[in-house]
Amino acid sequence: RRHICHICSKRFNRPSSLRIHVNTHTGATPYQCPWPDCGRYFNVNSNMRRHYRNHTNNTMDTTSAAHMSQPDS
Template identity: 50%
Template sequence: MHGQSSTSQRKRYLCTVCQKMFARPSTLATHMHSHTGEKPYECTWDSCGKRFSVMSNLRRHQRIHERQRAK
């Protein structure tokens, strides 16, 4: 294992589109949205309806609504 990080050793889930490796199958699944264009996470705030491919991007977006409500 000389010369290789333990992180790269653990990356064993391969994206068949771009050959990028991931340590977790869930991370690979989220990455695949970048290839498919799938946006499974929808903002339900007052019928906003904006969609995101990554849950953390939805959470960041929802903070906009929370700030608007606080005004």
């Protein structure tokens, strides 16, 4: 557990987990719902995917989820 949040000192096993966690402090919302004209953004990819299922009323396959969940660069 060597990845430590510089804001709250919470520790993470992976650097990717720390990056996602930092969004809670900064308010960053890099994950956009891919549904046409939805326009909602989320700070955690899994929250976006859960929201997206409200549009489709089913689960999204992981290939589509990975493709549609890349944050904007």
